[in-house]
Structures are given as C-alpha cells and as structure tokens.
Amino acid sequence: MESVLLVDRRDGWTMLTLNRPDRLNSFNEDLHLALRGALDAIAADETCRAVLLTGAGRGFCAGQDLSARVGLSEAPDLGKTIETFYNPLIRRIRALKKPVVCAVNGVAAGAGANIAFACDIVLAARSAKFIQAFSKIGLVPDSGGTFFLPRLVGDARARALMLLAEPVSAEQAADWGMIWKVVDDAALRAEAEALTAHLATQPTHGLALTKQALNASASNDLDTQLDLERDLQREAGRTPDYAEGTKAFMEKRAPRFTGRAS
Numbered sequence: 001m002e003s004v005l006l007v008d009r010r011d012g013w014t015m016l017t018l019n020r021p022d023r024l025n026s027f028n029e030d031l032h033l034a035l036r037g038a039l040d041a042i043a044a045d046e047t048c049r050a051v052l053l054t055g056a057g058r059g060f061c062a063g064q065d066l067s068a069r070v071g072l073s074e075a076p077d078l079g080k081t082i083e084t085f086y087n088p089l090i091r092r093i094r095a096l097k098k099p100v101v102c103a104v105n106g107v108a109a110g111a112g113a114n115i116a117f118a119c120d121i122v123l124a125a126r127s128a129k130f131i132q133a134f135s136k137i138g139l140v141p142d143s144g145g146t147f148f149l150p151r152l153v154g155d156a157r158a159r160a161l162m163l164l165a166e167p168v169s170a171e172q173a174a175d176w177g178m179i180w181k182v183v184d185d186a187a188l189r190a191e192a193e194a195l196t197a198h199l200a201t202q203p204t205h206g207l208a209l210t211k212q213a214l215n216a217s218a219s220n221d222l223d224t225q226l227d228l229e230r231d232l233q234r235e236a237g238r239t240p241d242y243a244e245g246t247k248a249f250m251e252k253r254a255p256r257f258t259g260r261a262s
Contacts, residue, residue, distance in 0.1 A: 005034035006056070012200035013050040014042055015193070021057025024107060026065035032085040039092050049259045050199040051096070052192055053119060054103040063110025063133065082142050086111055090144045093118045094215055097208035099199045103192035104170070104179070109133045114143035117152065120211065121195065122179040124170040125188045130178065132162045151218060152178050203241035204259030238262070 006017040016038055018025035025031075042048050055061055064081075093100055093115070102119035109131040116122050116130070124130075132149070134141045141149075141162050150158040153176045161168065170182045183191050199207070209232045217225055236242055241257045248255035 003034065004028075004031045005038060007038050009048070010193075010197070010200075012047065013052065013196050014038075014045075014048050015052040015054070015196070018053075018055040018061055020065075021055075021059070023065055023067070024059035024062035024109075025055040025057070025112070026062040027085070027111065028065045029085070032089070035089065036085075036092070039089075039096065042098070043092070043096055046259075048200075049098050049202075049204045050196045051098060051100045052103060052196040053100060053115075054189070054192065055105055057106070059106035059112075060102075060104040060108045060128065061112025061115060062107060063112045066137075078139070086143045089115065090118045094211070097211070098204055099196075099207050099211070101192055101196045101199065103188055104128045104130075105185075105188055107131065110141075111143040111145075114141065114145035114148060117148040117178070118144055123181055123183050123188060123192050123195070124173060124179050125185040126170055126182055127185050128170040128173075129167040130170075130173050131165060131167045133165050135163055135165045147218075149178075152176070201257060202259075203239065203245065203257045205239050205261040206236050206241055209236050235261075 002019065004018075004020050006015075006019045008015040008017070016035065018031065018035075020026060020028070020031060042051055099121065100119040102116045102122045104116050104122060104124040106125065106127065107129050108116050110133040113130045113132060132141055132145060134145075140146075145162070146158075149161065153161075157176065160166070168176070168178065170179070173179045174182045213225075213228060213232055216228055220228065239262065240260055241255075244257060245255045
C-alpha cells in the first residue's frame with residue numbers, strides 16, 4: 001500500500017507530498033501522523049536546510065476528510081481533533097528553523113488553505129483556488145485561518161471570504177498578497193523545486209532568526225520588536241555565515257554558506 005505521505009530527500013532539502021489524491025489529499029489520522037513524523041525528522045536533521053510541501057494529483061489539500069464522520073451516532077469533539085492534530089501542525093511549520101515552501105497545485109480548501117498560509121513562501125499553479133470552506137458545513141475557520149488571513153488580505157476581505165466561502169483564484173490571491181506568486185501549471189513543480197534548492201544554499205540559521213522575528217511581530221509593539229531585532233541580530237552576527245557573507249561581498253564572489261549556527 002502506497003504511503004499517504006511521500007518523502008523525497010534531495011541535496012540539502014526535502015520534498016513532502018501529501019498523497020491521498022483520490023480524496024484530494026484531505027487529512028485523516030494517518031496523514032496527520034505521517035506529516036508530523038516527517039517534520040519532526042526534518043527539524044532534527046541538520047543536513048536538511050529547506051522544505052517543499054505539495055500535493056499529489058489534481059489538488060493540494062481539501063482539508064479534513066469528512067467521510068469518516070458521516071453517520072456518527074453522536075457529534076464528534078472537533079476541538080479535540082484540532083488540539084491533537086491541526087494546532088501542532090501549524091505550530092511546527094511556523095517554528096521550524098528552516099524555510100518551508102508550499103506549491104499549491106490545485107484546490108486548497110478549509111484547513112488545506114490555511115496550512116498553505118502557514119508556510120513561508122507559497123507558489124500556486126494558475127489553476128489553483130483557495131477556499132475558506134468552513135461556513136458551508138457550519139464550522140469556524142481553523143488551522144490558523146482567522147490569524148493568517150486578516151494579516152494577509154485585511155479584515156474586510158478575510159471576513160467576506162470566511163462568511164461567504166467564495167473561492168479565490170490563484171491570480172487574485174497573488175494580487176491580494178495572499179500568496180507569493182502564480183506559476184503556470186506545467187512550470188509549478190520545477191519552479192518550486194528550484195526555489196527550495198536555492199533556499200537550501202542560504203544562511204539557514206539567519207533565515208530561522210528572520211522567521212522568529214516575523215512570527216513575533218504580529219503581537220509585539222514597536223519597542224519590543226526593536227529589542228528583539230537587536231537580540232537576533234547579535235546572534236546572527238556571531239554565525240560563520242555572517243563572516244562568510246561579509247568576506248564574499250568584499251572579495252566580490254558568491255558566498256558559500258553552511259547554515260550552521262556556530
């Protein structure tokens with residue numbers, strides 16, 4: 001039986017492919033556990049310096065697989081599902097000390113859309129769509145959607161998208177700042193792989209500190225954020241990659257970063 005998650009280790013980076021194409025890569029417990037295990041392994045692997053997340057088949061991810069919940073005798077505890085699976089996933093992606101690229105190759109609905117928004121850089125195929133589908137079944141947006149979307153597109157657009165559950169095309173998503181860029185369908189995988197491979201050659205620890213600063217900026221006031229930038233810059237300035245980057249700049253050559261903190 002083929003794995004629900006494909007793990008492809010490359011030179012300095014790893015591609016994770018959600019692999020339930022017959023269910024538009026919707027999440028069940030097996031996929032959650034597989035993705036959690038893969039991300040934990042990546043976090044501990046110093047040779048992996050970037051991650052690419054994508055989906056198999058014609059969609060990126062349709063969110064939660066609802067098929068197992070049809071016909072239940074009593075209402076499921078969805079809060080437990082979120083606390084057990086979705087919240088740890090979002091926290092892991094945001095806290096991962098290496099960049100996470102997401103290649104949205106088709107529909108990204110519900111939690112699938114919000115998992116994409118949790119990633120650091122999102123590319124989308126021109127045919128892709130983003131849908132906050134929760135209101136269609138009487139639910140509240142989860143997986144960080146009510147946090148990410150207002151910050152990406154503003155309160156007015158976020159409210160309308162979540163209350164109306166209208167799909168957003170990839171081009172509209174890029175125009176609104178919801179994602180980084182749109183790529184022709186046939187070019188998506190190659191461009192996403194090239195971007196991730198490039199990130200794997202960059203100063204990984206410095207990028208991790210940048211993620212840390214950006215994550216904190218959502219709740220910090222200016223003075224607190226300035227102090228954090230000072231502290232993180234002090235740490236970045238002591239890394240071998242800063243020394244190498246400065247030397248390469250002065251010597252007018254390309255730097256050779258190792259990604260190490262010390």
